[in-house]
Amino acid sequence: MPAIGNLTLDAPFFQAGLAGYSDAAMRLVARRHGCPYAVTEAMLDHFLINGGKGLxxxxxxxxDHPIAGQLMGSHPTExxxxxxxxxxxxxxxxxVNLACPVKKIRKRSRGGHLLQAPDxxxxxxKAVRHAVPDPIPCTVKLRRGTDDSPQATKNFFTIFDAVIDLGYAAAxxxxxxxxQKYLGPSRWPFLRDLTNRYRDTPDFSIFGSGDIWTAADIFKMIQxxxxxxxxxxxxxxxxxxxxxxxxAIMRGDHHAATQPPSITQQRAVLLEHFELSAALHGQRSASMMMRKFGIKFSRHHPRPDDTAKAFIAVKSLDDWLAVLDQYYTADEPASPCSV
Ligand SMILES: Cc1cc2nc3c(=O)[nH]c(=O)nc-3n(C[C@H](O)[C@H](O)[C@H](O)COP(=O)(O)O)c2cc1C
Known part of the structure; x- marks a missing residue:
């Protein structure tokens, strides 16, 4: 099973950092469904240092453990x-986030744009590894390069070798x-070459990201x-x-592995996720936030367009409950698109 320093996961997958989505509410719902580990969305170093809302x-x-806190910044000391x-x-x-494609602000490179500035x-x-107490593992998230040029690939490997030399536990x-941002395929053959190249590196794990849409995709990527x-x-x-x-795939339960969530299961999760979000953000902000989740959840419903439209109009917990009462009571078969 995969290791991150002294931490061992009991399953070979985890929930990614997803800005605007992967808050504590989404993470807790994921954990209750078997997710063994989660990463926060990228947090800007300034927002933590300045205190207040970011902190x-x-x-x-x-x-909400085990969890990785993901950081993004431009200056080593900060x-x-x-x-x-x-x-x-x-x-x-x-x-450490070396992956975010959002353009640099006021000429300060950060996230994925640091891949073109290896030093x-x-x-x-280096600064992060030195700042964090030894027993806490450090990891990095990075893209395969800034672009497809040979220089970008060279920069990637310069940084990747440093990640290992500095004692990072995983990438x-x-x-x-x-x-590419999010367009076009994630190049899995690049990941294949990478794991071959670093196969014998002790105490270091390589994890993969890109184009995971179903549970089966997880095991396809590993293979x-x-x-x-x-x-x-x-x-x-x-x-x-x-x-x-x-x-379910791990325990060989083919039936459970391909079973879409019933309407009853969907209702329970929709309610649970809203309640967790409201506890975190307050009911008003949660209502706004949950609209975009509702659109995604609606894909499992036999009438996805109607339910998505209803979720978009939600302004309060009462509105949310009204959508659940209108669309999520009869246990009709869920949409097969969810598997
Ligand atoms: C809306 C959105 C927000 C994201 N935010 C983060 C983030 O904060 N930190 C991070 O490491 N990756 C972030 N990512 C990248 C994903 O973790 C992942 O690497 C990428 O979506 C590729 O995987 P996929 O094709 O399976 O979605 C984000 C992706 C999306 C679509």
Whole structure:
């Protein structure tokens, strides 16, 4: 089973960082469906250092472990300071984001754009590793390069070698370039070559990301690329059942692995997710936030367009409950598109 330093996962998959989605509510729902580990969305170092809302959002629920706190920043001293804050808050792993494709702000490279500045990226990785107490593993999330040029590939490997030399415990590699953003396929053969190249590296795990839409895709990626675990991203938004299906594949239960969620199961999750979100953000913000989840959840409903339209109009818990009462009471067969 995959290891991240002294942490061992009991299944070869986890929930990815997903900005705007993977808050504590989404993570807790995922865990209740068998997700063994989760990464936060990328947190800007400034938001943690300045305190206030950013720091409040980073507080952890006791049930939300093991968890990686993911950091994004441009300056070694600042990101190191934020890393110490996350360590003090009880994060089990500190993850550095070298993957986010959002353009740099005021000429400050961060996220995936640091892949074109290997010296700066390595200074950041070094500062974070030094700032975090030894027993807490550090990991990194990176794309396979900024673009398809030979220089971008060279930069990737310069950084990747430094990740290993600095004692990072694992790297999650998204098989798209920064230029690609989310378009086109994730290049799984790149992941295959990577795991071959670093096969004999002790105490270091390679995880894969990109194009995981079903539970079966997790095991396909492992088989095709040799990664030790798979990061599930867009495929689990509005689909926590993917994790239960992946557990079913692990125990050879073909029936459960291909079973779409019943309307009763969907209703229970829709209610649970809203309640967790409201506890976290307050009812008003949760209502706005849950609309986009509702659209994703509606794909499992036999009448996805009607339910999506109803979720979009939600302004309160009462509205949410009204949608559930209108569409999620009769146990009609769920849409097969969910598997
Ligand atoms: C809306 C959205 C937000 C994302 N936010 C983050 C993030 O905060 N941190 C991160 O490491 N990756 C983030 N990602 C990238 C995903 O974790 C993942 O690497 C990518 O979506 C590829 O996987 P997929 O094709 O299976 O979705 C984000 C992706 C999307 C679509």
């Amino acid at each position: 409040r959002a980073a507080q952890l629920d006791d049930a 990101i190191a300071q934020a890393a110490r804050i996350l360590a003090d808050l009880g994060y089990d792993v500190i993850d 700066q990226a390595i200074d950041i990785l 999650t590699v998204h098989g798209r370039t920064v230029d 095709h690329t040799g990664v030790q675990a798979v990061s599930v991203a867009r495929g689990c938004i509005g689909n926590p059942w993917l994790f239960a299906q992946a557990r």
